[in-house]
Structures are given as structure tokens and as C-alpha cells.
Amino acid sequence: MGNHEYCIDCGASDFHRGQPCNPERLAKQQAHDKACADRVKRCEDAAERVCKELLARGYPAKIGNYGHVIIEKWDLAD
Numbered sequence: 001m002g003n004h005e006y007c008i009d010c011g012a013s014d015f016h017r018g019q020p021c022n023p024e025r026l027a028k029q030q031a032h033d034k035a036c037a038d039r040v041k042r043c044e045d046a047a048e049r050v051c052k053e054l055l056a057r058g059y060p061a062k063i064g065n066y067g068h069v070i071i072e073k074w075d076l077a078d
Contacts, residue, residue, distance in 0.1 A: 043067070
């Protein structure tokens with residue numbers, strides 16, 4: 001099968017043998033990358049809003065290492 005190297009700009013499974021990226025494929029990959037980045041940003045913003053709301057209600061919420069909103073069960077008993 002060989003090496004599984006690919007072009008990081010357009011996602012093609014080769015380095016184009018010195019040729020530039022296919023413009024259609026490049027545009028498609030850039031649109032995909034932007035959509036992924038936008039989704040990550042929306043999710044991060046939503047998690048921050050939830051944490052702020054929980055903090056306002058007196059629950060010590062935080063965003064963990066993996067992006068999860070964390071509330072310790074021990075803090076809920078008080």
C-alpha cells in the first residue's frame with residue numbers, strides 16, 4: 001500500500017507530483033475546514049454560556065480538559 005501521506009491543503013492522497021492542488025478539491029477542503037472550525041467555536045461558546053449560568057446559580061461548574069462541562073456531585077448536595 002505504501003505510505004499514507006496526503007496533501008494537507010486539499011486532502012488528496014498524494015503530493016501531486018509537484019503540481020498545484022486541484023482548485024475544486026482545495027475549495028471543498030477549505031469549506032470543510034471552516035465548517036469544522038465554526039462548529040468547534042459554537043460548541044465552546046455554548047459550554048461557556050452553560051458554565052456562566054451554572055455559576056450564577058451557585059454551582060461551581062468548569063470546562064474540563066476534554067471540553068466537557070463538569071459539576072462535581074459533592075457540590076450538588078449542599
